[in-house]
Amino acid sequence: MKSKLTWIFLVLALVAGGGAFQWQRVKSSATANTAASAAANPASAASAAAKSLPVVALAASDLVSVQTIALVQVLQISGPVKAVNSAFVKARVAGELQDLLVREGDYVKAGQVIARVDSTEYQARLRQAQQQAQSAKAQVDIAQRTYDNNRSLVDQGFISKTALEMSASNLAASQASYQAAQSGVDVLQKSLDDAVMRAPITGQVSQRLAQNGERVATDARVVEIVDLAQLEMEASLSAEDATRVRIGQVAQVSIDGSIDTVAARLVRVNPIATAGSRAVVVYLALSPHAQLRQGLFVQGHLSTGSRTGPALPLSAVRTDKPVTYAQTIVDGKVEHQAVVTGFIGDYQGQTMVEVIGLAPGTRALLGSVGALLAGTPVTVNEAGK
Numbered sequence: 001m002k003s004k005l006t007w008i009f010l011v012l013a014l015v016a017g018g019g020a021f022q023w024q025r026v027k028s029s030a031t032a033n034t035a036a037s038a039a040a041n042p043a044s045a046a047s048a049a050a051k052s053l054p055v056v057a058l059a060a061s062d063l064v065s066v067q068t069i070a071l072v073q074v075l076q077i078s079g080p081v082k083a084v085n086s087a088f089v090k091a092r093v094a095g096e097l098q099d100l101l102v103r104e105g106d107y108v109k110a111g112q113v114i115a116r117v118d119s120t121e122y123q124a125r126l127r128q129a130q131q132q133a134q135s136a137k138a139q140v141d142i143a144q145r146t147y148d149n150n151r152s153l154v155d156q157g158f159i160s161k162t163a164l165e166m167s168a169s170n171l172a173a174s175q176a177s178y179q180a181a182q183s184g185v186d187v188l189q190k191s192l193d194d195a196v197m198r199a200p201i202t203g204q205v206s207q208r209l210a211q212n213g214e215r216v217a218t219d220a221r222v223v224e225i226v227d228l229a230q231l232e233m234e235a236s237l238s239a240e241d242a243t244r245v246r247i248g249q250v251a252q253v254s255i256d257g258s259i260d261t262v263a264a265r266l267v268r269v270n271p272i273a274t275a276g277s278r279a280v281v282v283y284l285a286l287s288p289h290a291q292l293r294q295g296l297f298v299q300g301h302l303s304t305g306s307r308t309g310p311a312l313p314l315s316a317v318r319t320d321k322p323v324t325y326a327q328t329i330v331d332g333k334v335e336h337q338a339v340v341t342g343f344i345g346d347y348q349g350q351t352m353v354e355v356i357g358l359a360p361g362t363r364a365l366l367g368s369v370g371a372l373l374a375g376t377p378v379t380v381n382e383a384g385k
Contacts, residue, residue, distance in 0.1 A: 055377045056334075062369050063329065063380065064316055066362045070308045071345030071352055075244065077235040077251060077284075078299035081292055084230035084285075087201050089114050089223040091216040092194035093122065100212050102223065108199040114223055117216065119195040126188040133185050136178035143167070143174040203227035206294065226294050233264060233284045233298055242280035244304045245269065251284055253300030255291055263287040266302065307343045310360050311352040315367030317341060326358060327365040327372060334365070334376040 091097070100115035102108060147167040153159045207224040210216055233253060237245065251264040264284040273280050284302075286292060317339060318325055325336045342354035358364070365372070372378075 053373060053376050055379060056372060058365075058369065058378050058380050060380060060382050062366055063363050064313055064366055066310045066312055066355065066358045066360050066364065068308065068310050068360050069347050069352065070306055071311055071343050071347055071354060072303050073244075073305040073307075073343065073345040074301035074303055075237070075241050076299070077233075077237070077253070077282075077302050078297065079233050079235040081231050081233055081286065081294055081296045081298055083203075083226040083228060083294045084232055085201050085203065085227040086206075086294070087225050088221045089197050089199065089225065091117055091197065091218060091220045091222055093117055093191050094216065094218050095119070095121070095195065097210055097212055097214050097216050097222065100208070100210065100222065102205050103208055104205050106205045108203065108205060108225060110199055110202045112199045114197045114199055115212075116197065117195040119192055122188065122192045122195055126185065126192055129181065129184040129188045133178065133181035136174070136181040140171070140174040140178045143171040147171045197222060199225055201225055201227055203229075228292065228294070229288070231286045231288075231292050231294070232267070233286055235282050235284065235302075236274065236277070236279040237282060239273065239278055239280065242269070242282070245282055245302065246304075249302055249304060251300055251302040253284075253286070253298040255289075256297050256299075258291055260289065260291065261300070262289045262292065262298070264300070264302075301346070305343075306345065307354065309343065309354045310356070310358060311347070312355050312358070312364055313366065314344065314351045314353045316364045317353055317355065318367070318371065320371060326355065327369070328358070329363045329365070329378060329380070332377055332379070334372045334374055334378060336374045337362075 095117035098116045098118055099113075102114055108114065147164075147170070150159060150164045150167040154161055154164045203225045204227075205223055206226045208222075209224070210220065210222045216222065245266060247266055247269070249266045251266070252261045253264050254261050264286050266282060267285045268283040270281040270283075286298075312326060316326055318327065321336070323338045324341060325338050328335050328337050337358060339358055340356040342356055344351065344353045346352070
């Protein structure tokens, strides 16, 4: 009996093992057939994968259309404001400063008397030089009469020609002494005139560097005057950016602490680069503005070129693949369309890039949406913002 039961269990085990083996063969065959079908028809495989992607809901503000616009290429610039015309009024002669009445902010005109240096000493020296010149003139008159008399005596034969020649020499020496004395008068007259300090330009006093009663030396600075009618901006550019600038290019700059913008125009380019930084300094003439002052710092952008073409915001062009592309919407699905980028410029305050390969009107996703897989179905809420 025990032997019979053993045979029954053995037969059941064999039957169960054969069934499991047959089921495994069927499963493997089905998997192989599925893989072969996918390899033979990749389009259907991709379609099947796309059908499995979730639908992405987009707002109208997430999309942008390719537009044919005029792009303006700009350079960011910044620098200090300086007056085209400014001057220091300096003491031309040494002495005690007098009659300095102007202060910072006062308006002055060209030729206006700013201050004086005590001229008592220079007046005395001038009188002395004038008297010496008069004495020299008297000697010339005496030498002239002596020469005229001796020439008459030579003609009559009373004296020799040697005596006449000596008279001529004395006359020439007297004349030279007189001319030297007269030159001394001219020098002292100029020193007396220089004791009066006048404004060399029309403008405003920006600095008062001395006080009345102070003894100033020759070439000491007394007052600085600036003309705010003509102001310019000094901007430093890299060597690469400097190759893009041309005389006459226009710019818009803003003043620190103000919302106003000021028009500017490139008028000069320094012919040498700054030692060390190798920067090139350019100068832009600023339009008159009530808030502009010498020494203020301004910044803005300089227009260096323009071109018209199809463009997208720079953020809508993606570079996370070997080929630059844009995510476009075609038939309700995302497509990755390859583009060639060109001119990068500014349009209404936004950085735009020329895209070659997309027709005007094509709708693309902005960079804020992020990367989506090609084929992802999307819905657009046209009223969404």
